[in-house]
Amino acid sequence: MVLYAGQGDPQRTLALLWRGIAADSARTSRGPKPALTVDAIVDAAITVADESGLDGLSMRAVGERLGRTAMSLYTYVPTKRELIDLMYDQAHAEISAPARSPGDWRAEVESWAGELQTCYLRHPWLLQVSHARPVLGPHEQAVLESILRALDPAGLPPAGLRAVVSSLFSLVRGSARSIAEARSAATTTGTTDQEWWTTRARLMRELVPDFADRFPLSVRLSCEQVTDWEQAARDAFCDGLAILLKGV
Amino acid sequence: MVLYAGQGDPQRTLALLWRGIAADSARTSRGPKPALTVDAIVDAAITVADESGLDGLSMRAVGERLGRTAMSLYTYVPTKRELIDLMYDQAHAEISAPARSPGDWRAEVESWAGELQTCYLRHPWLLQVSHARPVLGPHEQAVLESILRALDPAGLPPAGLRAVVSSLFSLVRGSARSIAEARSAATTTGTTDQEWWTTRARLMRELVPDFADRFPLSVRLSCEQVTDWEQAARDAFCDGLAILLKGV
DNA sequence: CACAATACCTTATGCCGTAAGGAGTTTCAC
DNA sequence: GTGAAACTCCTTACGGCATAAGGTATTGTG
Numbered sequence: 001m002v003l004y005a006g007q008g009d010p011q012r013t014l015a016l017l018w019r020g021i022a023a024d025s026a027r028t029s030r031g032p033k034p035a036l037t038v039d040a041i042v043d044a045a046i047t048v049a050d051e052s053g054l055d056g057l058s059m060r061a062v063g064e065r066l067g068r069t070a071m072s073l074y075t076y077v078p079t080k081r082e083l084i085d086l087m088y089d090q091a092h093a094e095i096s097a098p099a100r101s102p103g104d105w106r107a108e109v110e111s112w113a114g115e116l117q118t119c120y121l122r123h124p125w126l127l128q129v130s131h132a133r134p135v136l137g138p139h140e141q142a143v144l145e146s147i148l149r150a151l152d153p154a155g156l157p158p159a160g161l162r163a164v165v166s167s168l169f170s171l172v173r174g175s176a177r178s179i180a181e182a183r184s185a186a187t188t189t190g191t192t193d194q195e196w197w198t199t200r201a202r203l204m205r206e207l208v209p210d211f212a213d214r215f216p217l218s219v220r221l222s223c224e225q226v227t228d229w230e231q232a233a234r235d236a237f238c239d240g241l242a243i244l245l246k247g248v
Numbered sequence: 249m250v251l252y253a254g255q256g257d258p259q260r261t262l263a264l265l266w267r268g269i270a271a272d273s274a275r276t277s278r279g280p281k282p283a284l285t286v287d288a289i290v291d292a293a294i295t296v297a298d299e300s301g302l303d304g305l306s307m308r309a310v311g312e313r314l315g316r317t318a319m320s321l322y323t324y325v326p327t328k329r330e331l332i333d334l335m336y337d338q339a340h341a342e343i344s345a346p347a348r349s350p351g352d353w354r355a356e357v358e359s360w361a362g363e364l365q366t367c368y369l370r371h372p373w374l375l376q377v378s379h380a381r382p383v384l385g386p387h388e389q390a391v392l393e394s395i396l397r398a399l400d401p402a403g404l405p406p407a408g409l410r411a412v413v414s415s416l417f418s419l420v421r422g423s424a425r426s427i428a429e430a431r432s433a434a435t436t437t438g439t440t441d442q443e444w445w446t447t448r449a450r451l452m453r454e455l456v457p458d459f460a461d462r463f464p465l466s467v468r469l470s471c472e473q474v475t476d477w478e479q480a481a482r483d484a485f486c487d488g489l490a491i492l493l494k495g496v
Numbered sequence: 497c498a499c500a501a502t503a504c505c506t507t508a509t510g511c512c513g514t515a516a517g518g519a520g521t522t523t524c525a526c
Numbered sequence: 527g528t529g530a531a532a533c534t535c536c537t538t539a540c541g542g543c544a545t546a547a548g549g550t551a552t553t554g555t556g
Contacts, residue, residue, distance in 0.1 A: 014451050022455040031502025032552040058543065071545080072504050080544065130376055130429070136448070138456075141463055148465035158469060162480065163487030170422025170488070171415060178414065181378070200384070203262050207270040208386075215389055217396035221406060232410065239411030240418070244488075247495030279533020280521040306512065319514075320535050328513065 013082055017089055017137040036066060038076050042086045046123065049087065054125040057084075084129060089137025091123045097146040106245050108150035113172050113241060116143065120176035124184070127177050154248065167244055175237035182229040193229045261330050265337055265385040284314060286324050290334045294371065297335065302373040305332075332377060337385025339371045345394040354493050356398035361420050361489055364391065368424035372432070375425050402496065415492055423485035430477040441477045 015022055019038060044065045049057045059070035059080055077083045095115050098108045120126050134140075147165055156164060186193065204211055212219045263270055267286060292313045297305045307318035307328055325331045343363050346356045368374050382388075395413055404412060434441065452459055460467045 011451055014455055018455050030554045069505060075503060128378055141466060145463045145466050148469060152465065159483060160487060161469060163484040163491065166426065166484040167419060167488035167491065170418045173422060174418025203259055207262055207266050215393045217400065218389060218393050221396065221409060235407060236411040236414040239408060240415035243411065243415065243495035244492055247491035278523045317536060323534060
């Protein structure tokens with residue numbers, strides 16, 4: 001019974017992603033005027049996800065925010081999965097191309113990384129979106145293009161370039177994830193890092209008395225008291241980036 | 249009405265994570281013998297997740313695999329969230345500590361990274377598990393300890409060590425994610441990388457004729473024909489790792 | 497005006513996690 | 527030996543989810 005709709009889908013998805021840029025946009029315009037737009041839906045969905053995470057993102061919640069039912073959204077967007085793809089791409093629109101300062105490509109790479117990280121932290125749900133295949137929307141594409149432009153003066157061979165770009169993305173995503181987790185843990189549990197750690201440490205001491213014998217290096221490392229979890233993640237990111245750039 | 253159960257939870261979660269190691273294990277043993285064990289449930293859940301992903305992981309599915317109902321699992325595990333934590337930690341048990349070859353710490357780091365990546369690829373759902381706060385189960389802890397042991401001869405200061413470790417995790421996770429996505433896309437859509445790319449490229453040519461003008465560097469990079477998406481991700485990982493280690 | 501196309505709604509299906517409470521089984525205290 | 531307690535496992539039910547199906551109202555075209 002399933003009419004093998006898998007074929008027509010990428011066409012529609014791509015058309016949605018590149019809407020406004022794509023050429024066809026023929027307005028047929030019979031029937032009632034659309035009260036919504038894809039953009040409005042995507043924006044509303046992003047707001048919902050920012051507020052309540054990807055778990056709190058339901059078609060009902062998005063519809064409600066727009067004064068519509070969940071089902072009405074399906075006029076504009078084929079499935080929730082596609083809506084998330086659109087949100088993902090749209091969120092990347094916040095990242096501007098780095099200002100051209102042709103002398104120092106390392107500085108440009110650093111500023112790009114910082115901006116991307118900021119974007120991830122503004123929309124932590126981005127880090128949970130799992131793609132099968134890259135999305136290839138216009139804004140995500142622009143982000144890729146802009147890091148390539150920043151790295152252009154370094155004159156890397158294609159394989160090396162790919163490696164550096166992919167490592168940069170990994171580093172930014174990884175650090176953003178750490179920071180986002182530190183934040184969300186602090187707000188959802190309502191405890192400070194300190195409190196959480198002391199509780200956890202007490203429990204561990206009871207449950208696993210020989211922890212220090214089993215994991216001496218871990219203990220030694222965490223003995224350097226981490227007062228601010230988020231700041232530690234930030235520092236680790238900066239240092240990691242510096243190491244990577246030194247290695248290029 | 250909610251009796252503020254948030255307090256007692258970490259205790260129970262930790263006790264579950266460190267079961268077998270923890271001291272208390274007092275068998276009360278009134279009532280019928282348990283037909284299941286936490287380990288069996290965790291193993292079954294891992295199998296389900298390996299087969300159907302985290303989306304396909306439902307309490308009903310896990311119960312069914314064990315010939316029980318979904319509700320019976322709640323005797324052993326407080327919520328699905330905790331079950332996933334247990335799965336996460338258990339999956340890390342597959343990683344063995346690197347053989348000691350004291351001369352070459354870089355080689356040890358590389359082998360550690362390779363093993364971790366293999367683990368992520370065997371259980372791609374690991375990459376979707378988002379923690380608030382680190383899990384701190386025994387096996388994950390052992391993985392951390394083993395990379396610290398590998399890096400010990402490098403004699404890094406604490407901050408630098410933290411940066412390197414966190415960068416390594418990011419790199420491994422990021423590359424594993426790319427590879428896993430390449431694989432899943434290939435299997436779920438049933439097309440080869442080649443087919444998928446040509447279809448996509450044709451659609452893009454129709455929708456966005458000036459793509460090459462907008463994103464010249466992206467086009468130039470992808471012109472180097474990628475025949476095998478997974479292999480490209482693998483190469484990028486190795487090169488990225490080499491760059492990072494060179495930077496240390 | 498009639499008709500086609502469209503937007504939006506209500507309803508229904510089949511999933512999900514899990515709360516509530518009942519039935520059967522085993523052990524302990526007496 | 528006999529309750530009572532403790533325990534496992536089950537059935538049922540609730541509210542929420544994405545979305546399929548189909549109805550109704552609104553708009554433009556002939």
